[in-house]
Amino acid sequence: MKEVTRKIPKKDALGLLLGKPVYTDDLAPKNSLIVKILRSPHAFAKIKNIDTLEATNIEGIECILTYKDVPRIPVTRAGQGYPEPSPHDWYILDEYVRYVGDEVAIVAGKDEKCVDEALKKIKVEYEVFEPVLDFEKAEGHSSVIHPEKETHPMFEIGFDAQKNIAASYEMEIGSVEEELKKCDVVVSERFYTQAQAHVAFEPHSAASYIDMQGRLVILTSTQVPFHVRRIIAEAFDIPIKNIRVIKPRIGGGFGGKQAVHGEPFVAAVTLKTGKPAKIVYTRQEVFEATYSRHPMRYDITLGATKDGKLKVIDMQGLSDTGAYGEHALTTFMVAGSKTLPMYNKVDAVRFKGKVVYTNKVPAGAYRGYGAIQGNFALESAIDLLAEKLGMDPAEFRRKNMIREGETSPIFKIMGEGREGVDMVVRSCKLNECLEEGMKLINWKEKFPRKKISETKYRGVGLAIAMQGSGIANIDMGAAVLKLNDDGSFNLLVGATDLGTGSDTILAQIAAEVLNVPTEDIIVYSSDTDLTPFDVGAYASSTTYVSGNAVKRAAEKMKKLIIKEGALKLGLDESKVDFDGKYIYEINGNKKVSLKELATVLLYTENQKQLISDASYVGEESPPPFMAGFAEVEVDIETGKVKLINYVAVVDCGVTINPNLARIQVEGGLVQGIGMTLFEDVKYSPNGKLLTNNLMHYKIPSRLDIGNIIVKFVESYEPTGPFGAKSVAEIGIDTPPAAIANAIYNAVGVRIKTLPITPEKILMNLNKK
Amino acid sequence: MKINVTINNEKKELEIAPDDILLDVLRRYGYHSVRRGCDTGMCGICTVLLDGKPVPSCSIFAARVDGHEITTVEGLPEAKELAKILAEEGADQCGFCSPGLIVNTVYLKKLKIKKIEEVKIKLIGNLCRCTGYVGQHRAIEKFLGVEK
Numbered sequence: 001m002k003e004v005t006r007k008i009p010k011k012d013a014l015g016l017l018l019g020k021p022v023y024t025d026d027l028a029p030k031n032s033l034i035v036k037i038l039r040s041p042h043a044f045a046k047i048k049n050i051d052t053l054e055a056t057n058i059e060g061i062e063c064i065l066t067y068k069d070v071p072r073i074p075v076t077r078a079g080q081g082y083p084e085p086s087p088h089d090w091y092i093l094d095e096y097v098r099y100v101g102d103e104v105a106i107v108a109g110k111d112e113k114c115v116d117e118a119l120k121k122i123k124v125e126y127e128v129f130e131p132v133l134d135f136e137k138a139e140g141h142s143s144v145i146h147p148e149k150e151t152h153p154m155f156e157i158g159f160d161a162q163k164n165i166a167a168s169y170e171m172e173i174g175s176v177e178e179e180l181k182k183c184d185v186v187v188s189e190r191f192y193t194q195a196q197a198h199v200a201f202e203p204h205s206a207a208s209y210i211d212m213q214g215r216l217v218i219l220t221s222t223q224v225p226f227h228v229r230r231i232i233a234e235a236f237d238i239p240i241k242n243i244r245v246i247k248p249r250i251g252g253g254f255g256g257k258q259a260v261h262g263e264p265f266v267a268a269v270t271l272k273t274g275k276p277a278k279i280v281y282t283r284q285e286v287f288e289a290t291y292s293r294h295p296m297r298y299d300i301t302l303g304a305t306k307d308g309k310l311k312v313i314d315m316q317g318l319s320d321t322g323a324y325g326e327h328a329l330t331t332f333m334v335a336g337s338k339t340l341p342m343y344n345k346v347d348a349v350r351f352k353g354k355v356v357y358t359n360k361v362p363a364g365a366y367r368g369y370g371a372i373q374g375n376f377a378l379e380s381a382i383d384l385l386a387e388k389l390g391m392d393p394a395e396f397r398r399k400n401m402i403r404e405g406e407t408s409p410i411f412k413i414m415g416e417g418r419e420g421v422d423m424v425v426r427s428c429k430l431n432e433c434l435e436e437g438m439k440l441i442n443w444k445e446k447f448p449r450k451k452i453s454e455t456k457y458r459g460v461g462l463a464i465a466m467q468g469s470g471i472a473n474i475d476m477g478a479a480v481l482k483l484n485d486d487g488s489f490n491l492l493v494g495a496t497d498l499g500t501g502s503d504t505i506l507a508q509i510a511a512e513v514l515n516v517p518t519e520d521i522i523v524y525s526s527d528t529d530l531t532p533f534d535v536g537a538y539a540s541s542t543t544y545v546s547g548n549a550v551k552r553a554a555e556k557m558k559k560l561i562i563k564e565g566a567l568k569l570g571l572d573e574s575k576v577d578f579d580g581k582y583i584y585e586i587n588g589n590k591k592v593s594l595k596e597l598a599t600v601l602l603y604t605e606n607q608k609q610l611i612s613d614a615s616y617v618g619e620e621s622p623p624p625f626m627a628g629f630a631e632v633e634v635d636i637e638t639g640k641v642k643l644i645n646y647v648a649v650v651d652c653g654v655t656i657n658p659n660l661a662r663i664q665v666e667g668g669l670v671q672g673i674g675m676t677l678f679e680d681v682k683y684s685p686n687g688k689l690l691t692n693n694l695m696h697y698k699i700p701s702r703l704d705i706g707n708i709i710v711k712f713v714e715s716y717e718p719t720g721p722f723g724a725k726s727v728a729e730i731g732i733d734t735p736p737a738a739i740a741n742a743i744y745n746a747v748g749v750r751i752k753t754l755p756i757t758p759e760k761i762l763m764n765l766n767k768k
Numbered sequence: 769m770k771i772n773v774t775i776n777n778e779k780k781e782l783e784i785a786p787d788d789i790l791l792d793v794l795r796r797y798g799y800h801s802v803r804r805g806c807d808t809g810m811c812g813i814c815t816v817l818l819d820g821k822p823v824p825s826c827s828i829f830a831a832r833v834d835g836h837e838i839t840t841v842e843g844l845p846e847a848k849e850l851a852k853i854l855a856e857e858g859a860d861q862c863g864f865c866s867p868g869l870i871v872n873t874v875y876l877k878k879l880k881i882k883k884i885e886e887v888k889i890k891l892i893g894n895l896c897r898c899t900g901y902v903g904q905h906r907a908i909e910k911f912l913g914v915e916k
């Protein structure tokens with residue numbers, strides 16, 4: 001392969017690195033009205049009265065909109081396939097406010113100053129209710145967070161608003177209770193994960209204006225332009241054809257931008273005033289009023305026979321979706337569907353639980369999407385079980401984990417929000433990942449611990465993980481290729497490059513098929529007027545789903561080139577081939593260059609535009625796998641954990657661009673390390689997020705990460721474009737369990753609640 | 769009020785309000801490489817050089833730079849070289865943090881800092897959420913000629 005597996009820089013690299021104006025705020029119309037949101041100071045209240053008169057009279061204020069001024073149509077902000085598996089429980093503005101930060105009024109004015117002043121002058125009277133702040137007490141709480149009758153799910157998701165339940169799910173294969181009786185060893189533990197914040201560095205931003213045809217144009221920092229178009233149309237009850245959504249470059253997403261956030265507010269202003277408008281969230285707003293990861297609780301019971309065969313997995317969960325049920329069911333199900341198949345030889349498995357509403361920051365999509373929560377619980381419990389069996393945890397996993405060519409009934413039973421698809425795992429090098437990782441971390445030598453000094457111990461721990469590659473039978477990506485007169489191609493895709501380099505990867509795939517340099521493929525991505533549909537960048541889908549679409553479009557283009565070339569050469573199609581430069585006679589001397597053919601096709605002979613298109617929906621979602629190994633040093637005087645080494649060995653199929661695949665894993669690992677060790681979420685007793693800035697919410701700095709070693713094992717996924725699977729999420733999944741296991745191995749303290757802070761370690765050490 | 773500033777070697781007269789923040793003024797005048805990543809002076813994304821020394825432009829009043837010299841990534845000739853190395857290492861992702869990082873790293877080159885541990889300490893204020901830093905370090909080591 002020439003173009004695929006090339007470590008080329010991203011097409012947009014220099015532009016991004018050198019600070020070209022490419023993000024939403026850089027490109028918003030200069031005369032945009034500044035839009036800001038008046039947000040609720042209460043966790044749960046009803047607006048009794050809003051007086052905007054004084055604020056409206058401030059010089060420079062263009063409009064102030066309250067729930068009385070905008071359509072009240074229940075939608076979900078979750079940017080998912082349609083019909084969405086998230087309940088329609090959100091309104092552009094509502095008379096209820098359901099968390100501290102919920103939207104009360106939209107203010108638009110000529111500059112920041114007048115808008116800030118107006119925000120202070122709006123008088124709101126609230127009827128304050130008792131908020132639901134503890135997710136373990138949410139079900140059946142006397143406060144009902146969504147009492148309104150319009151809120152509804154699109155289909156059966158186990159929704160029961162009267163009981164504060166956004167979704168519920170249950171499945172069982174075999175009989176857990178019966179099989180547990182036959183087990184020699186059983187462990188049962190409870191685990192908690194926190195509401196991690198995404199902290200994509202470009203804050204959520206959106207701008208809107210009316211174009212010369214009177215259509216609404218939205219420029220937005222989104223992972224899902226086509227979903228944004230659909231949701232905005234629905235929320236405002238305007239035709240989809242009257243909306244255009246443009247995605248410029250995105251300053252990181254990680255799931256936090258798989259939703260509408262600022263878009264409805266600028267749209268409301270532009271629709272009202274006819275003027276351009278823009279909103280740029282403050283960092284505090286991003287923390288308080290966009291998305292976080294769903295905090296979850298899992299009760300895990302595992303049973304095994306004494307020879308180390310895992311027989312039973314029982315996972316009972318509770319998830320906190322916050323004030324709105326965005327991604328509620330799907331993140332919850334993924335906690336099972338992207339962990340349980342790893343141990344596919346059990347006799348009984350159960351996964352069940354509920355997702356509840358609370359009066360807290362809404363949870364949404366976040367890299368890992370439930371899998372990281374489930375992985376922390378399951379992979380911690382596996383170590384507990386191995387210890388009870390007196391087995392090396394690596395050996396226990398090797399004995400029980402999934403292998404290439406095998407399947408799991410989970411694939412069919414648990415999809416995302418509905419049934420999944422049957423599939424055999426065609427590529428799975430988990431065993432190689434494990435072996436290689438053990439070598440790199442020097443497991444044999446280091447497991448379980450080494451005493452470094454009287455107060456310092458080093459331990460190693462591991463976890464294995466899987467993810468998916470797009471959502472099978474749901475996620476669709478499409479691509480269009482167009483030949484230019486110089487023999488270059490425009491590649492138009494709906495896929496959304498968030499900074500990952502997916503534009504470059506898709507160009508590499510097209511270039512490989514056409515046998516041209518990637519530099520000859522000019523990519524334009526994600527503009528609902530100009531590019532074909534794509535669900536967007538989520539669920540680790542772009543390389544696999546959009547990549548397959550691009551591959552097919554390129555194959556079609558190659559056929560078209562051969563057909564037109566043959567015509568030009570006066571030969572039968574079967575007698576010619578195309579090598580990237582020339583269309584040539586297979587057994588002869590006739591040839592025409594692509595450039596010449598392209599030029600005559602446009603200007604002189606047999607004139608036409610060569611254009612090809614293709615769509616792709618995965619019939620399967622081949623999982624990437626990895627093994628993660630942590631080596632930590634724990635100070636028993638202070639409880640401080642120093643991460644010494646983290647080894648990640650990954651099977652993501654063929655790496656289309658090894659540099660970009662590697663950085664996906666490295667970036668994912670560091671976010672996972674942050675979730676494990678630093679990123680603590682705290683609320684005040686009345687429900688205000690206290691960790692709402694980077695001073696109080698600590699993300700890893702370059703000194704916190706230790707030595708990170710990423711390696712890819714050789715693997716080939718037959719259904720993937722040139723053997724590729726996804727790689728965007730898999731890196732984040734293992735650090736919580738691997739580090740928790742390493743800490744346990746170092747000092748014998750088992751932390752079951754994330755993040756693992758020095759205080760928790762010290763408290764547990766003292767208990768010992 | 770008006771201030772006189774040299775930005776990227778060009779003399780400018782800027783119209784500002786007394787409480788304007790340097791970051792906002794620079795963006796208003798089209799220096800889009802300067803970006804806001806936080807509201808608490810914690811991310812380093814807004815870093816520019818003030819009289820040749822790195823400062824967070826989000827934490828400085830524009831009025832204070834009257835008569836001084838500001839350099840952004842657009843005005844740093846060495847930026848291109850580092851950008852190229854970062855790109856070749858695949859160490860760039862969303863790019864939002866990159867100009868601030870580049871400004872700070874080019875400054876380290878002038879200080880002739882060559883120990884990677886020292887480099888990391890000096891760059892600790894430049895946060896990045898995408899790359900996991902490892903790729904950045906590979907590139908920065910090359911750029912600074914770090915001794916191994």
Ligand code: FES
Pocket residue numbers: 803804805806807808809810811812813814815824825826827
């Ligand atoms: S914007 Fe974050 S430090 Fe200046």
Ligand code: FES
Pocket residue numbers: 201251252499860861862863864865866895896897898899
């Ligand atoms: S590349 Fe996205 S924050 Fe650094």
